Amino acid sequence: MKKSALVAWTLLTTGCLDTSNNFPPNQQPQDPPSTPSTGVQLTSGRLTDDQGRTLYYFASDVPGTSAGSSCAGTCADSWPPFHADGLVVGAGLNASLFSEITRGDGRRQTTYRGWPLYSFANDTQPGDQKGEGVGGVWFTVPEPFYTILVRNSAATGPFLATADGRTLYRFARDIPAGYGGAAAVSNCSGDCLTNWPLYSPAQEAIVPSSLSPGDFSQTARSDNQSQLAFAGWPLYTFANDAGPGATAGDGAAGAWFVAARYDISTMTPAQGSAYLANAEGRTMYTFANDTPGTGQGDPASACVDACLDNWPIVPITEPRLSSNLASGDFSSFVRPDGGEQATFRGQPLYYFANDAVAGDRNGDGAGGVWSLAQPQPDGAPANVQLANGRLTDGEGRTLYYFASDVPGPSAASRCAGGCLDNWPIFHQASIQPGPGLSPDNFGTLNRADGEPQTTYRGWPLYTFANDAAPGDTNGEGVGGAWFVLPEPFYTVMLRRTPEQGDFLVDAQGRTLYNFADDLPSGFGATTAVSSCEGACAARWPLFDAGTMVVPSALATADFGTVGRGDGNGQLSYQGWPLYYFENDVDPGETNGDGAGGVWFLAADFNVGVLRDADKGAFLTNAGGQVVGEVVQGPALCIDEEVTLLRRPTQHHGIEGL
DSSP states (O other): OOOOOEEOOOOOOOGGGOOGGGSOGGGOOOOOOOOOOOEEEEETTEEEETTOOBOEEETTSOTTSTTOOOOOTHHHHHSOBOOOTTOEEOTTOOGGGEEEEEOTTSOEEEEETTEEOBOOTTOOSTTOOTTTTGGGTEEEOBSSOOSEEEEEETTTEEEEEETTOOBOEEETTSBOSOGGGOOOBOOOOTTHHHHSOBOOOSSOOOOOTTSOGGGEEEEEOTTOOEEEEETTEEOBOOTTOOSTTOOTTTTGGGTEEESOOOSEEEEOOSSSOOEEEETTOOBOEEETTSBOOBTTBOOBOOOOTTHHHHSOBOOOOSOOBOTTSOGGGEEEEEOTTSOEEEEETTEEOBOOTTOOSTTOOTTTTGGGTEEEOOSSOTTOOOSEEEETTEEEETTOOBOEEETTSBOSTTOBOOOOTTHHHHSOBOOOSSOOBOTTOOGGGEEEEEOTTSOEEEEETTEEOBOOTTOOSTTOOTTTTGGGTEEEOBSSOOSEEEEEETTTEEEEEETTOOBOEEETTSBOTTSSOSSBBOOOOTHHHHHSOBOOOSSOOOOTTSOGGGEEEBOOTTOOOOEEETTEEOBOOTTOOSTTOOTTTTGGGTEEESSOOSEEEEEETTTEEEEEETTOOBOSOOSSSSOOOOSSOOOOOOOOOOOTTOTTO
C-alpha cells in the first residue's frame, strides 16, 4: 500500500511521556481472565472441565491453525476461552488430541482435535449445556467425536465439514434422493474423483444438534464404492483445498458448492444450461404469459384456478441460495388468492405436477409457454462470468479495477492514453451475466474520450494486455493499484489520488477516516476504543461490515473490532477505528481529510499526528520518534527513546516534512 499521511500514537517509555493515566478508570488494562481448571474429563459423553463445566466448539472457528479462534471481544465475554495449564486428561480421552493456540489477544487456549474450546457464561451449574445450538454455531464436544460437523462463515453461511474441518461439497450434476422417492445418483466418477474424492466415513453419522442422523444416507454408486449423502445429495471433499477451513471448491465450474441445505440451487444436466431447483431437486419453471415484476410493481401471474393444479407455485420466501446465485435476483409477492410466490428476476416461479422425481424436466417447453427457470438460458452465452470466484469476460479473460478511478454514479476513468495500451477498457453493449452475477450490478460509463466502458458495482472495468491465457491474473497488484474483482465482493478497497496517495474506501468507493483522539488496540488494550459518540458519531458515522474481503495489497488480519461503549458495531484498521464523513455525498469525495486537525484518511502512514489530552499534539515518524515541535500543550520532555504505534504518511497541513 502506497504511503500517504496521517496520525500516530502510543508510548513505550517512562518519564514525562508516561501515558498510564490516559485510560479511563473502566478501561484500565487488566490481566486476561483465566479459567481455574487443570483438567478435562468426559461427563455423560461430553467434554467438560474438571469442575463439570461443559466445553463447546464454535462453528466459525478454523481448526488446526494458530489463528483458529474467531471469538473475540464481547463474544469472548459470553464464551470464555478455555485453557488449562498442565492439562490433566480424564478417562476415555486421548491426551495427544489436545493442544493449545495463542489467540490474537495474547491469551492461550486449549484445543481438542484442533478445535478451540470454550465454556459458556450462562452455564451456572456443573453439567449445564445451555450453550448447545446457540445461534446454530455453538455445540458441545462429544466423544466418540463427530463424524460430520457444522462450520460457518459469513461468505457461505453454515455448511458441513469433516471432523478435522475439511469442507464437504455437493455436485450440481448429481441427482439427489428425496423428491419422488428415487435414489441418489452420483455423476462424478473416473478423473472427476481425483479432484473430488467421495466422502464415506467408517462409522455411523455423529452430528451436532442442528443436524439429524436421519439427514444422512448411503448413495448406491455404479462403481460400488460407498458414499455418504446429506439431504439426498452425495458428499465429496476437494483435493485442492489447502487445509481445514478452506472452501476453494465453492462455485467451481458453476457446479460445485459447499454442502448445505439450500432452499434454491442449480442443477446442471449433461446437455444444456443449469436450471433452478429446490432442496429436494424439484425443477422450477417460468410462464411466458405472466407479467414480470419491476422495481415499481409486483408481477402478475396468469396461472390461476385449474392451471395451478398442473403448475403449483413455488412458495419459498427468503431462500438460502447456492453461491452461484445472487440474492438480489430473488423476491416474492402475494398473489390475489393469498398465496406467497417466489420470483426470479421478476418472473413468478412454478413446479410441474408431472415431474415425478428429482431432476425431471418434463414441463420444459410445455404449450410453448413454459420454460425452465435458468440463470443463463440456453443459446445466450455469458459475456461476463465468474471463474475461480473472480470476474472475467465471456472468454475467461480476467477483469480488473483501477484504484485511481472514481466509482459510483459520477464514475470517471483515470486510465487514458498510454495506460490503455496496457489496460484496454472492457465494454459490452448488452450484458449477459453468468451464474452468480446480477445484471443490476453492471452499468455503462461514458468516458471523457467518448468511448463507452462497462462498470461493475460502479467501478470501470479493464482487461490486462499481459494476460495471455484465460484465467491469467498477471495484472493483480500491478503498481499497487490494479486488482481483480472477486465475488463475494470486497468489503474494503483501495483508492489512490496524486495528492493523497492510497487510502481506504468501502465497496461503493466511500472514503473511510481515522480520528486522532481514539485509542487504538495495542496500546494497553486488546480492542480499539472510539472517542466519537453521540453527535460526533452522527457527523462521522461508524464503519462496520461482515467478513472482510480485501485487495491483495491489504491484509484481513489488519482489520479488527472496536470496543464501543454504546454497543454499536465498528471495524478498525491496524488498530484504529474507521468512520465515514457525512459531508462526503458521493463516492470518491474526501471532504473530511484534515477536518479539525484530527480527522484523516484511513491509510498507512509514515508521519502523523498524536493528540493527547494532557500533552497536546505533536508529530511522530513511522518508528514513533517525535520529529516535530509540540503543536500545543505543555512542553515535551523525553527520558528515553519514544516508540509510538500509529501509521502515517505525511498529511496535508504538515509543512516542511
